[in-house]
Amino acid sequence: MLQVLLFASLRERAGWSERALSWSSDYATPRAVWNLLKLGSLQGISIAVNQELVDADQPLQAGDELAFLPPFTGG
């Protein structure tokens, strides 16, 4: 299983906030998952795996929590 989370504008664009995907070798990296989700360009999007910010090409493993994060606007 791969848990995918979307936040803020990304969640509204996709129409969902959380999805559990059955593990597959197609989900080798965050970039690969992003491309399968067809949510537009990955530019400006941050990625977290198991609540750590990572690169789009970091290898994924079954059981990971993968989050796609639009540009941060706090403070």
Add this chain to the structure above:
Amino acid sequence: MGLIHVEIRLAGFDPWQELAQWSGHEAAAAVFVGRVRSTAMDGRPLQALELEHYPGLCERQITRMAVQLQQEYGAGAILVLHRVGRLVPGEPVVLVAVQADRRGAAQRCSAALLEQLKHHAPFWKREWCADQGIWLEENTPL
């Protein structure tokens, strides 16, 4: 090194009351309070500001920044409170306070922490005007 306290709040807070209860006895303290503006980025009157965060990662990112900057500037106790939820104009959004032995360390550490928080902590703002919400794509300039 002083204590670092980072907290995301769902309910409103009074920054001055929070500061009165904040521990630490260094000679200098720098305080920043950010409040919700009354106008949106496009100049229209703002009804409300909605703030969302990624629980867990958000608190950890801010704590990590605070630890690193505390060391870098030789600062003492650090307090960061940040609101999430739906806020109205005038409500406090963020409180950053840093103690140090000298004003320079306190002020520089506080300014650096606020900038890092704005750009590297997973918070998102949505402005509400006339019952329509728009997610902001970038932060306000310094």
